[in-house]
Amino acid sequence: MKFYNVGASGNAYKVRILLALLRVPHEVVLLDLAKREHKTPEFLHLNPRGEVPVIEDAGAVVWDSGACLVYLARKHGGDQWLPIAPAPMAEVMQWLSLAASEIQFGLQYARRGLMQKRWTAGTLEQGHAISRVALGALEQRLASHEWLALDHPTIGDVACFPYVETASESGIALDSYPRIKAWLARCLALRF
């Protein structure tokens, strides 16, 4: 299995976490963003978005971090990380969707903007407002549960973890989200 990565990507970090948790042997292909290796015709053929992560495995090419998590969970994770019964699978999917929408265009966006001084989808304040929708949903869930979906860790937790863990780099303090802080500690205790 080839895993295309760059150093600072939280989206690729999701995949790194699950590869570690499931102990999946793989080869890392590190792309050089400065050389725009993520925008070559060859790479755009693998992923039309021109982004990491991408996985190549046994003839399959998977782009998008959520799709990579689904692939690895179904192939190597048994039923724990992504169950296939309708209600539990949908519960996990809710958090994959939140990671792809409000977390991506809120927390990830604000972090990238602050790091790169580049604003392509609104101001920092707008990014923070979107972030707070995501953080509110997490805090509400975690008020009565230990994990985002079901009663054990799933790829829903893995998908939401990276950009919530780096919330301070997005300019957001988590002091008013005590349940999220406790959940981050539980995630880290999984030792990936």
Add this chain to the structure above:
Amino acid sequence: MKFYNVGASGNAYKVRILLALLRVPHEVVLLDLAKREHKTPEFLHLNPRGEVPVIEDAGAVVWDSGACLVYLARKHGGDQWLPIAPAPMAEVMQWLSLAASEIQFGLQYARRGLMQKRWTAGTLEQGHAISRVALGALEQRLASHEWLALDHPTIGDVACFPYVETASESGIALDSYPRIKAWLARCLALRF
């Protein structure tokens, strides 16, 4: 099954399409946005995002359009609409993610902005730039395939369809995307 809907939501339209395709009996609960029925404590308890669609069925509550599609496909769609083998499932998931990210914050955002004169995540031009990432990914895939994932319709097509179909309401002409236009016609021919 209860299906919470509002009139103009493309995200709820995804669920309406799959309910029709799979002929799932259901009761529609129509929320009045003017009365802010999507922001009541009762509704926020069902969905912390305060949005439609939401499904309530046999004790399960599912928020998020992608998660609702997963729930319905797994419960009523057999293996066609969402296969469970790793590679095909990941292929479908790629398009669910695109629908939750670039389609949502590009096409949906621009359409809502133009309809409601409300801009909460950047300008129209920024929304269009994000939209074009999504449309480029679709056009590239459809250059050599009839459907977004696999060789038959899946919930990946259902998830991407609504806001691509209404691209003109987002201020985007599809004339330079001939494969997408042909795919929209194939989707409509499914007669939902």
